[in-house]
Amino acid sequence: MSNAVKTGVYFCKNLNGHPDSIQLNELYAFAEGMEEVSHIWKAGDLDLLDHQKMAGVISTREINRIVLAGNSPGFIQPMFAKALAAAGLDPSQVTNVSFTEYNATRQKDTPLAEAILACAVLDVPFELAAIPDEVDVNPDTLVIGGGIAGIQAALEIANAGKKVYLLERTGTIGGHMAMFDKTFPTLDCAACILTPKMVEIGQHPNIELMTYCEVDGVNGSPGNFQVKVLKKARRVNLATCIGCGICTEKCPAKAPSEFDNGTTLRKSIYIPFPQAVPNKYLIDADSCTYVKNGKCGVCVKFCPVENCINLDEKDETVDIDVGNIIVATGFQTFDPKRAEQYNYGTLPNVVTSLEFERLVNAAGPTGGLIKFREQDKKGNWIFTEEAGEPKSVAIIHCIGSRDHNYNKYCSRVCCMYSLKLAHLVKEKIPNAEVYEFYIDMRAFGKGYEEFSERIKEEGVHMIRGRTARVEEKDGQLMVRSEDIYEERILETKVDMVVLSVGLEAREDAGGVASMLGIEQGEEGWFTENNYLTEPTSTFSGGITIAGACQGPKDIPDTVAQASAAASRVLQTILRGKIRLGIKDLPPEKIIENARQISPLKMEVES
Incomplete structure (x- = not known):
């Protein structure tokens, strides 16, 4: 008889729980190709209640050791221990291996899952075989996104004397903040804060500004990325x-x-x-x-x-080499056309909060005057200085947020920017009636509660309750809502309605995540290593995230996170080396290490 250790591998059903799960067929083939594996049980093809039948297979295949492969295989262990005992073998020879523990759960993680499985088959702790290497770091950094997060991160790194490529897909940097008239709660001029930073970006000797460009491909590993940039x-x-x-x-x-x-x-x-x-x-x-x-x-x-x-110029691609990448691609706002009850796109003076931001901006289409939207001679609905002025404005909160039909999460900024817009209406049209329709007032930041109280004192009507519908009635807009405090249904007639739209992950976030190898949460936001302790790092080494691409946040939080991301990058640059993460190690190298230190010895019958 042979004294060789022959392993049977059982694959749990829960490995197939998601369309983007590990490629099981590839994992089966890999296991069958290992000389140490005598037999595999594919997911779902074994009656776990019949331990005598399991014992028969174990004896026939001369199996003397079991590996249970899955995302949480521990509950199956007693069944296989019982089967080993029935076959006259040591029931303790059952090993669990979890792919989830090492975040190897997606199709792209299949090679890593193979390495994890190989370590279990070879009876080597994965941590002993997956020895992180240290590599030299290219000191140049790519920042993707030219909003306030990307601007802040780029300046932090450039001011430390390091080269930065700042890439922006549109024709200018500035992002959403450049569209705002005022910031909350201080009501400071947004442009007065932002434009000096923008000018510094454009003039900085350590920053190469690449506007009207997109990332077209990323190769390499932490410390040494090769990035293909599409220059439109x-x-x-x-x-x-x-x-x-x-x-x-x-x-x-x-x-x-x-x-x-x-x-x-x-x-x-x-x-x-x-x-x-x-x-x-x-x-x-x-x-x-x-x-x-x-x-x-x-x-x-x-x-x-x-x-x-x-006029005949064509798109072109250029290659740049960097050691670190900061992703600061920002957000998009909810499209209120999806919420048909508000009649956005049907009633011209139902506008989004971002449209209203431009309307009240001194550099906007009306020079900061609040005017109705009217059709021009060609049928375009636009704002002009010649149009009439509304005498009453309703601002409806949580459009697309805190709603199970759309996005369940709170977008965090909508309450405060809605109060800011109410203030601007009262400032520009003192006699206007302004109504805030809100579910709950989320005044969580420094000075936010005080700002909320200030707006109430300015005479803005605060109505708590959900808004059911906006429609046209008698030449005005009628807002149908509930009033929780008064326990009644209201029908409020106004001249203009502002929909405070929530924040969403960008439509192209999935493509960016796939290209860079970073994770996304259920709502599409980029996922950090640890929300509490590592909010800027990702599971892909050398790639950090900053700003609203990670989730809804206001400008102060965005700037703080951007500075934190820059600090993390500067640590690796100044150290000169970066330790590769598990996902950055070649799986074949992990398997080779495991074979070298495996305690199992294959013996051949003489």
Whole structure:
């Protein structure tokens, strides 16, 4: 008889619990290919209650050791121990291996799961075989996202003397904060805080600003990433454009302004907003007459700088090498068209909070005047200074948030920015009636409760309860809601309704997560290593997260997390080396290490 250790591997059913679970067929084939494995039981093909039948298989296959592979296989151990005893073998020879313990649960983690399984078969603790290597760190850093989080992180690292690539998918940095008029609770000018940082980014010798660019691929490992960047055709030379504005003056084509959230029109060749960085023009290919059908070219004709505009420019890719990546891609707002009861998109003066932010902004479409939305001669619904002024405004909280039909979570910022908007209405139209329809007032931050009390003292009507519907009635907008305190149903007529939309993970977050190898939670936000102790690090070494891409947060929390992410990156840069995480180790190297230290010796019958 042979004295060789022959292992049987049982795969638990719970490995198949998710469409993106570990590839079981690959795991089966891997186990069958190991010389130490005598037999495998595939998930679901064994009657665990018939230990005598199990004992028969164990005897036939000369199995003398069992490995239970699964996400939580411990409850099966007594059944196999009983089967081993029935076969006359040592019932203690049952080993559990959990893939969840090492966060190897997705399809992309299958190679890691194979290494974990191999260690169990070879009777080697995974931690002894998965010895982290230390590698030299490229001191350059890529920051993805040019909002306030990306700006803060980039400046922290650059001011420490290290090179930063700041990549932004649109034509300018600034993000959502650049759209705001005031910040809460201090009512400071948002642009006064943000634009000096934007200018510093544009002029910093250690920052290479890459606007109108996207990440197209990432290879390598922590400390040494190779990043492929897609440079979208701007069609205007950044180096030679003098920003004179003649091109946009002559351009005949128009399109809704993204920066103004579609509340006004801009030309096809444009600067996103007056304080944009870089403060240079770009061409929107989707609305440019020449790009669409080869006609026009007026901008080229009138441009005073020769060869500054190239209407035939194509997208290109460039490669950059970095040691660390900070993801600060931000959020998107909930689309209220999904909540049909509010009639957004049907009733022109039902507007989103972000549209209203532009309306009250001095640099917005009406110069900061609160005006009705009206149709222009071509049928576009836009804000203009010539329109009438509302005398009553309703602000409805929690649109798309705290709602089981959409997003169950609280978006954290909506209560406070809604109060800020109410203040701005009272400031600009003192006699206006302003109503805040809210579920609960979440005034959690420093100075927030005091700000809430201030708004009440300004005469804003606070109505607690859910809002059921917004519809048109007698030439006005009628808001149907409950009033919890008065225990009644209200029908409130107003001239304008502002929908305080919640925050959501960006639509492209899944693609970014897949490309970078980082995890997402149920709602789509990027997942951190540990919410309490490691809120900026991810399960992928060398990649950190900052700002609202991790979850809803206000500007102070965003800035604080961005600085923390930069600090974590600087630690690795200054140390010069980075320790690879388990997921960054080659699985074949782990298996090789396990074989070298395995206590099991294969013996062949003589």
